Amino acid sequence: MAVPPFERFYEEHRGEVLRLLRRRLGADRAEDAFQETFLRALRAYGRLDHGDHLRAWVLTIAQNVAVDTLRRTRPTAELVEAGAEDARPAYTELADLTDGLGSKERSAVVLRYGYDLSYDQIASALGSTPDAARQAASTGVRRIRRRIST
């Protein structure tokens, strides 16, 4: 599928993004995070190869913006718990395999092998570089292999 005009993408997903951010951050902090989520998406949008799985992509961006926001305002112990509970894009078939991974590794594995997104797209969702995204996916896969072989 071709990448749709950003306006269409924004109209389709803004409600769900705001809902997710309110659940994670509360109404006040959700507003800044909402803006940051779509600005991150906009920065990366011109480099997208295709328009598939944009929902998973933008929800991952929102999850990571939420984690960044919490990191700035909450003690580390709480953050880890919050991240483990929620910071993952849904992809049922990979849920069992990826459950033990950290949030960045899990997001990278799911977006790469579940949704077939490029490392460029994954990097923009994670707020990292394509190399770091590749590294996160590869570390995640190595951990999964190690676990299922033991």
Added chain:
Amino acid sequence: MTVSPDLDRRFREAAATLGLVDVGFDIVDSPIGELLVAASDRGLASISFDPDPDEALERLARIAGPRVLRSPRSVDHARRELDEYFGGRRRAFDLALDLRSLPPFTVSVLEQLARVPYGETTTYGQLASRVGHPRAARAVGTVMNRNRIPIVLPCHRVVGSTGDLTGYAGGLDRKRTLLELEGAR
């Protein structure tokens, strides 16, 4: 969940201010109906009569990139000049135009078209002669029909050799109204 108008506006303003938009657009009211007006950082890119913007947005994305976002401030300059034009206070536009990806023949026809004065008309054949292709009246007609920036590039001032209005992508009623506004008929 509904995004409040204020949050929505703040996002759109931030996107435009940070220069993250390939093309910004807005709906502008006018005596000939709502216009979808779009501008890039190169200038005014499109004016569309179609109130359903889907096709217009797809076309803008193909021309200038997929970051097409409704953003009122992107078209403030064009909106002001269009308001003045429709209010009878402006006879010529002073707007940079984004004509990227158009073939050279089309660009040269549009350049000549831009010189047709307010309140006057010309014919397809005369315009063809002015670009050095006197037999290309039909091709000039096609350029007029596909004009991405009507009103500002005044294809409404081009009529048939007998003086008939002939055709207009926005419909003959709009062409007639524009010519009457300019006192051309």
